[in-house]
Amino acid sequence: MDWQVIIVAAVVIASAIALFRHFHKTVKKPESACDSCSMKDQCSIGSSENKPQP
Amino acid sequence: MNLPAHRVHRRFRRRHGLSGLPSGQKFYRIALAGNPNSGKTSVFNALTGQRQHIGNYPGVTVEKKSGIVQIDDKLVEFIDLPGTYSLSAYSLEEVVSRDFVLNEKPDVVVDVLDSSNLERHLYLLLQFQELGVPIVGALNMTDEVEAKGVKIDSEQLSSILGIPFVKTVGSTGAGIERLLEVALKVAEGQLSSQKRHLNYGKQVELAHEAIIDTLMLDESFKERYSLHWIAVKLLEKDQDAIRKIENEHRLSAIVLQAAKDWRERLEREFGEDCEVIIGEQRYAYIHGAIKETVKISRRRQVVDFTENIDRIVLNRFLGIPIFLGVMFVIYQITFKLGNPLSDGVSIVFTHLSLFLTRILPSGPLQELLTNGIINGVGGVLTFLPLVVLLFLGLSFLEDTGYLSRAAFVMDKFFHIFGLHGRSFIPFMISTGCAVPGIMSARVLANQKDRKVTILVSPLMMCGAKAPVVAMLVAAFFPDHATIIFWSIWLFGWLMAFVIALIFKQSLFRGAQTPFVMELPPYRLPTLKNVFIHMWGKSSEYIKKAGTVILAASIVVWFLLSYPKVPTRTNDVSVENIPAIEYSFGGQLGKMVEPVLRWAGFDWKIGISLIAGVAAKEVIISTLGILYGIEARLSTDQPHVDFMVKNEIGKDQNYSPLMAIALMVFIMIYIPCIATLAMVKKELGSWKWPLFQAGYTLLVAFIMAVGIYQIGSLLGLGG
Numbered sequence: 001m002d003w004q005v006i007i008v009a010a011v012v013i014a015s016a017i018a019l020f021r022h023f024h025k026t027v028k029k030p031e032s033a034c035d036s037c038s039m040k041d042q043c044s045i046g047s048s049e050n051k052p053q054p
Numbered sequence: 055m056n057l058p059a060h061r062v063h064r065r066f067r068r069r070h071g072l073s074g075l076p077s078g079q080k081f082y083r084i085a086l087a088g089n090p091n092s093g094k095t096s097v098f099n100a101l102t103g104q105r106q107h108i109g110n111y112p113g114v115t116v117e118k119k120s121g122i123v124q125i126d127d128k129l130v131e132f133i134d135l136p137g138t139y140s141l142s143a144y145s146l147e148e149v150v151s152r153d154f155v156l157n158e159k160p161d162v163v164v165d166v167l168d169s170s171n172l173e174r175h176l177y178l179l180l181q182f183q184e185l186g187v188p189i190v191g192a193l194n195m196t197d198e199v200e201a202k203g204v205k206i207d208s209e210q211l212s213s214i215l216g217i218p219f220v221k222t223v224g225s226t227g228a229g230i231e232r233l234l235e236v237a238l239k240v241a242e243g244q245l246s247s248q249k250r251h252l253n254y255g256k257q258v259e260l261a262h263e264a265i266i267d268t269l270m271l272d273e274s275f276k277e278r279y280s281l282h283w284i285a286v287k288l289l290e291k292d293q294d295a296i297r298k299i300e301n302e303h304r305l306s307a308i309v310l311q312a313a314k315d316w317r318e319r320l321e322r323e324f325g326e327d328c329e330v331i332i333g334e335q336r337y338a339y340i341h342g343a344i345k346e347t348v349k350i351s352r353r354r355q356v357v358d359f360t361e362n363i364d365r366i367v368l369n370r371f372l373g374i375p376i377f378l379g380v381m382f383v384i385y386q387i388t389f390k391l392g393n394p395l396s397d398g399v400s401i402v403f404t405h406l407s408l409f410l411t412r413i414l415p416s417g418p419l420q421e422l423l424t425n426g427i428i429n430g431v432g433g434v435l436t437f438l439p440l441v442v443l444l445f446l447g448l449s450f451l452e453d454t455g456y457l458s459r460a461a462f463v464m465d466k467f468f469h470i471f472g473l474h475g476r477s478f479i480p481f482m483i484s485t486g487c488a489v490p491g492i493m494s495a496r497v498l499a500n501q502k503d504r505k506v507t508i509l510v511s512p513l514m515m516c517g518a519k520a521p522v523v524a525m526l527v528a529a530f531f532p533d534h535a536t537i538i539f540w541s542i543w544l545f546g547w548l549m550a551f552v553i554a555l556i557f558k559q560s561l562f563r564g565a566q567t568p569f570v571m572e573l574p575p576y577r578l579p580t581l582k583n584v585f586i587h588m589w590g591k592s593s594e595y596i597k598k599a600g601t602v603i604l605a606a607s608i609v610v611w612f613l614l615s616y617p618k619v620p621t622r623t624n625d626v627s628v629e630n631i632p633a634i635e636y637s638f639g640g641q642l643g644k645m646v647e648p649v650l651r652w653a654g655f656d657w658k659i660g661i662s663l664i665a666g667v668a669a670k671e672v673i674i675s676t677l678g679i680l681y682g683i684e685a686r687l688s689t690d691q692p693h694v695d696f697m698v699k700n701e702i703g704k705d706q707n708y709s710p711l712m713a714i715a716l717m718v719f720i721m722i723y724i725p726c727i728a729t730l731a732m733v734k735k736e737l738g739s740w741k742w743p744l745f746q747a748g749y750t751l752l753v754a755f756i757m758a759v760g761i762y763q764i765g766s767l768l769g770l771g772g
Contacts, residue, residue, distance in 0.1 A: 004419035011422065015608035022602055023668070026728045030735055033489045033728030 080128045082241045083158070087151055087182065088166035089175050090137030091458075093194040096224030097166050098134040101234060128238065133160065139174070141181040142292055142329075149294065155187055156279070161241040164233065166192045166224070169199040169206055172348065176215075176340045177333075180252060183217065186280040188247040190237045191219040197228070204350050211347040216248030251282055254335045257323055261289060261316035268312045272304040288313035289320070290329045360576050364459065373463030380456070381543065384447035386536045388440055393528065393535075395439035403432035422611060425682035430607025433678030433698045434599045434671045437521035442591045444520055448485065449587040453579035457482060471551040472558030474503040481507075481550065484514040488729040491516075492736055502562040508733055509557060509746055510550040512725035515543045517595075518670035523717050525674055529703035530713040546721050553753070598671070607675045610665055613639035614676075614683055634683050653719065653758035654712035654771070663719070669726050674698055711765040715758040723754035 025032055086101075088094040102121030119134045135151040142148060155163060163182055167175035172193075182189050193208055208219040218236050222229035239245035253259060265285040270276055279298070287295035288309070299306045317328045324331050367376050407428045414420040451457050461482070465475035476498055484491030491511045498504040515523065523542050524535075531538045619636045634640050635657070642664065643657030650660045658680050666673035681701040702708060725733075730743035737743075765771055 002417065004415075004417040008418040008422050012608055012612045015605040019602070019605040019609055019668075022605070023727055027731045030489055030728050030731035031493065033732070034487065 081131070082128060082162070082238065083131045083133065083160040084237050084241065085133045085135055085154060085158075085160040085163045086166060087135045087155070087163050087178070088137060088192075088194075089139055089168065089171075089178055092137065092166045092168040092175060093224040094137060094166040095134060097164070097192060097194060097222060097230065097233070098132060100222075100224055100227045100230040101132050125234070125238070130234075130238070138178065140178060141185065142290065152294070155182070155185060159187070161188065162237045162247070163187050163189045164192055164237055165189055166194050166222075169193045169196045169221075170202070170204075172206070173337070173340055173344055176343065177336055179215075179217070180336050180340065183215070183248075184252065184280070184286060185283050188240050189217050190233070190240055190247060191215075191217055192229075192233050193219055193221045194224050196221040197223045197226070204348060207347045207349070211343065214343045214346060216246075218245055218247060252336060252339055254286075254332055257320060258289070258331060258335070261320055262286065264316060265289065265309070265313050268305070268309045269303070271308065275303045278302070285313075286332065289317055290332055291317065360455075363576060367456070367459050368462060373459075374467065377460045377463060378540075378544070380451065380460075382536065382540050384444070384451070385540045385543070387447060388443040389524075389528075389535045389539065392440035392443045392524075396436050399438060400432070400436045403428055403436070406432075418615075421615065421683075421686065422608065425615075425679055425686060426608055426611030427604065429678040429682035430611060430675035431599050431604050433674045434521065434603050435596070436698075437524055437674070438592060438595050438599075440524050441517060441521055441595055442588060445486065445517065445591050446584065446587055450579060450584070453577065453583060455576045467551075471555040473506065473551070473554050474498055474500065477503065477507040477554075480511045481514055481547070484511040484516060486517050488512040488514065488516050488725055489732045492729065492732045495736070502558075505737065505742075506554050506557045506562050508736055509742070509749075510554045512729050512746070512750070513546050513550040513553065513722060515546045515721065516670070518726065519720060522666075522670055522673045522720055525699045526702070526713045526717050529699035530708075530710040532703075542717050542721060545718065549722060549753075553749075598669075602669055603671055603675055606665065606668055606672045607679060610639065610672070610676050611679050611683075613637060613642075614661070614679055633687055634680070652763070653715050653755065654709070654762040654766075655716065655719075655758075656707050659716060663723065666720070667724050667726065669728075670720065673720065677702060709771055711762060711771045714765070715762040718761055719754045719758040721754075722750050722757060724751050 086094050086098050098119070098121070102123055120131055121134075122129060122131045124130075133154065135154055136148075138148045138151045140148065141152045154160070165175075165179045165182055167179065179189065179191055191211075193206055193211075196206065199206065206221070208221055212219045218240065220229055220233040220236050222233050224230070236245060240247045254262065262282075262285050265288055266281050269281045269284060284295055284298070288299070296310065299309050303309055320328050320331060326334075367373060369376075407424045410423050410428070411420065414423065451460075461475065461478035464478050468475050468477055477495075480491045480495040480498075482491075483494045488511055491514070492508050495504045495507045495511065498507055523539060527535045527538045527542070614634060614637050616637055619631060619633050632640075635644060639661050640657065643661035646660040646664070647655075647657040650656070650663075655663070658677065662673045662676040662680070665676040678698045678701075681698065724730075724747045730747060733743040733746055734740050762771070
């Protein structure tokens with residue numbers, strides 16, 4: 001099998017899994033969407049990254 | 055307070071999942087409370103060294119947040135409670151703050167008070183004092199008050215109220231160390247913070263004592279709550295206190311009957327609601343305390359900058375036009391500065407694509423990198439300058455304090471459509487992202503108002519829809535970009551109002567509640583803040599493009615590239631299908647095309663709209679990939695124009711009329727997955743997000759078809 005096909009297949013599968021995991025996490029914990037929001041610095045409502053850590 | 059070591063360990067481990075505290079270490083919990091916009095979050099940041107966002111409009115803190123700091127041998131947890139005007143259980147933030155203080159019993163409550171508005175802010179402090187918790191008052195923003203020639207005698211105030219007061223300036227950190235020192239002394243019992251019972255006058259006191267007598271009939275209840283506070287709350291007819299009695303007092307019927315009888319007697323005697331009688335008494339006490347401790351220098355000429363501007367921007371007739379004008383100016387700046395920068399970003403991607411084509415042999419990997427990743431992610435990233443400038447403008451408005459004014463002037467307008475004035479906060483936050491916008495709807499005390507706000511907030515133009523609309527505007531209306539973009543933004547608001555009105559007239563009928571919006575003083579944002587905002591927005595947009603959008607682009611590219619048309623087949627109908635239409639994505643797009651045709655959309659738009667449910671920016675990346683694949687199929691060359699706007703603008707199948715219908719569709723149709731999940735979380739059932747997805751899809755389709763068909767009949771479709 002062509003090496004390009006193998007790389008592409010791996011990348012596509014990894015992306016599909018990553019996307020599925022992302023949406024699974026979003027459905028379970030929707031406020032996680034705030035972590036990648038452009039207005040994160042503007043709003044402290046949902047982002048867990050904004051939350052102070054011990 | 056020194057907790058026994060085992061309790062410290064247990065508490066700390068439970069909260070933070072850590073292995074425990076070193077032996078001998080003391081652990082204290084300090085809650086930060088205060089009215090909305092009292093500068094509480096800035097004091098919290100100064101105390102903890104965190105960078106929570108500080109909003110110059112009320113309602114920024116909806117949930118409590120905490121931060122832990124090590125101070126010498128002490129470990130201190132600071133809890134930032136939501137801003138509240140009182141401790142009555144009217145809204146969720148009041149309940150959150152009150153329940154925390156009642157149930158979690160922090161060692162100290164630091165009440166952050168806006169020194170320029172002491173009368174109202176002391177009202178909350180008095181309620182905390184009645185609750186019987188150790189309290190320290192932080193007289194915040196004293197710099198602003200002193201600049202106006204107002205002097206507060208904090209020592210005198212301390213002796214009158216029996217509570218330590220410390221002057222602070224949260225934004226600069228002045229007085230924070232002293233505040234911490236005093237709070238810790240109170241926590242350790244070295245400094246007293248008196249529990250004080252305010253005298254409400256002879257008749258009220260009589261009623262109060264009688265209710266306490268009935269409350270004392272249950273010994274266990276007596277141990278759990280401050281009876282004095284519960285008695286006052288029962289006289290105020292506080293629903294939460296009544297529920298507590300019903301659920302936790304052994305002789306609840308006797309207590310509630312006594313409270314009811316006394317309440318009715320007082321109301322007969324005073325001719326006023328009991329809550330008003332008690333509230334007036336508190337204010338009278340505060341008024342006296344302020345008279346004794348606040349001195350205004352007559353020599354100093356006070357020029358109130360804020361009042362002068364407010365006279366114009368809060369004008370009954372000018373207020374709304376000014377708000378619309380301000381937004382127009384923001385969009386004008388965004389397009390004027392952003393478009394050339396956007397073109398510059400596309401040049402970078404063009405060179406990157408050409409470089410990859412040169413170094414990689416042709417094949418699926420080269421196609422994935424150029425058509426999939428660069429066209430998809432690059433297409434989204436070209437809008438980075440526009441998005442950053444747009445939200446920088448909104449940040450500026452918020453930081454200056456103008457957004458609160460906008461909420462104030464919009465209040466009447468909100469009421470016309472059956473919405474509560476406070477709905478402005480979720481609406482405005484939704485212009486960044488609907489997810490926190492929906493969470494912030496908790497500021498609405500009335501559940502019907504909250505549900506309506508949650509259901510219509512995603513109709514705002516969010517940070518993900520903005521680049522898609524900007525792309526269509528730049529492609530079809532390059533000479534009128536600002537006015538069209540502004541109109542679409544306004545359309546989102548109007549749709550939210552109209553749909554809210556329909557909901558309020560049908561599904562969520564109910565009385566409206568009054569709205570009190572705090573108007574903070576105008577503040578000029580610092581240059582440092584502007585750069586922090588700019589960096590924050592750019593990095594998050596790039597991060598999103600490099601993660602979710604990247605993964606989605608790769609998957610979309612695969613779905614639009616495979617399966618390939620068989621080279622050897624006997625089926626003539628298959629042979630004649632264009633390769634892209636033979637792909638999974640192409641077939642799906644073709645399936646929905648007959649319906650979407652009514653709105654002027656073809657299968658390419660159809661597949662982009664389906665992909666856009668994941669995240670609206672994916673609409674751009676899908677279109678970028680589609681044009682990339684098409685270009686390669688027709689010329690066998692990599693696609694080098696990463697401005698999707700150029701491609702879509704040149705497409706013969708599309709017209710400006712279709713673009714309008716498409717922008718309207720995108721503004722309304724199904725919110726993204728994150729938004730739907732948040733609606734489920736906030737309203738507790740999947741029925742609401744499903745209803746939201748259904749109604750938005752239906753309304754979007756009807757609107758888009760209506761615009762396209764009527765426009766075509768009028769000859770605008772060419």
